[in-house]
Amino acid sequence: MQPSMFNLRVPLEGGDEVFLMNTLTDAQLVVSTDVAALLDRAAKGEFVGTAMASPPDDSERQAWDVLLENGFLVENRASDRRALDDYLTGVKSSTEELNVTLLTTLQCNFACDYCFQGDHGDYNLHADKMSLETAGRVGDWLERELDRVRPERFVFTFFGGEPLLNLPVMYLLAERMWNATESRGVSMFVNIITNGLLLTPAVVDRMLPYGLNGIKITLDGDHDTHNRMRPLRGGQGTFDRIVENIRRVAGRCRISIGGNFDESSVDSYPALLDFLKEQDFADKLVKVNFKPIIRAEPLQPKGIIPLTPVGASRKPLNGTCMTSAGAGHGSTCDSCDFLDDKMSFLRDETRRHGFTPHDGVHNGPCHVHMQHAHTIGPDGSLYPCPGFTGQLATSTGHVDDRSEPVREAARLKFDRLDPWKECGDCAFIPVCAGGCVANSHTQLGDMNLPTCHKRSFESALISLAHTAASAA
């Protein structure tokens, strides 16, 4: 027996205890240092040749058995690798969940500085908006998928652009799919990712009977910072109206706050947290999470590179609204927890204010690695995740099942993704899988290379360890 390559260890305050985590089994233990030392002794081969290849001492053997049961000890490196392959194959082919993100429109009523949609004055005149006819074809395809995949649950996320700019399509598909899932005995959960400006109790009440699970709303800092980062297209601020809308719908459904920060706005987040904490709806917020705005750098030489937020002069990743860069309950892309030194500071601040952030460790494998997760564009094109929308070359199909070599080639390419193969023995592979593939595509020009946010994982692990220790 030897320690698993997926073991992680954080010494706890006082020095007598250690937090152990195995990222493959997700086992988390707070143990005394002598139990953790058993792993080091096993690594040195101390128990090879003993009866049962384990410590002879009874009390040590009990601890040994716990480590074994929880995957901290494995037969050898090959068995660890096999277990990883089985896990990733299982994630990829799982039929438990059919997960679909629908972009009702690419139009937006905001003009966020960091958004690729915000830099064209006439963008909204031409941006795609799903027609009711296309929505009908989407419904047909979704029902075919329900019959083909036979999932236990259907998670349906409305996104954009600003999804609430196309309410008829949202209502039509939510109602149709609710009936379709009901008749097939499938649970349905609806999420909406919105800028919050058009969010009203009427919208919430209309969606509640169709499985509304959560709404994620973006606030990019305190009042003044948010108004600078997320103005209306006419330049007016949006903070007060959004907060008022949250107040009006809070308590009717799960609300999470997501925020995107860059170097100019990050310091305003504690003030936003102070503000949120004072609001009468504070206890209704199920999650509060902030992420760095990632802007596309020019292509880098191939290799594993650290991912860093860059200056405000460069434009972000392609794809849909940058609001997706933020985890909330059931958000589109809960995996985009990018590297940044400020992340752990904001995570701790969020906790300190009494809100729940994403733990920053459980980030993947993300939707791009799942055969039954899809993003649907306003024209009915299928994509593997929101980070690849808008380009024919990254579309994996179409809801009308048309056969086109370019989409078929993309589908095969995404089917063969395995960027973690370049990650060696990194213990974070089961919770990272090589990072954001959309980012690899944009930054490295090769989606099969990892974009590494290991530093962010390491700092998140320390926070997780301290949280686990205080709860133990």
Ligand code: SF4
């Ligand atoms: S590839 Fe990137 S954008 Fe796409 S789901 Fe994964 S983390 Fe999100």
Ligand code: SF4
């Ligand atoms: S991208 Fe980095 S953190 Fe993620 S699995 Fe690879 S080496 Fe580990």
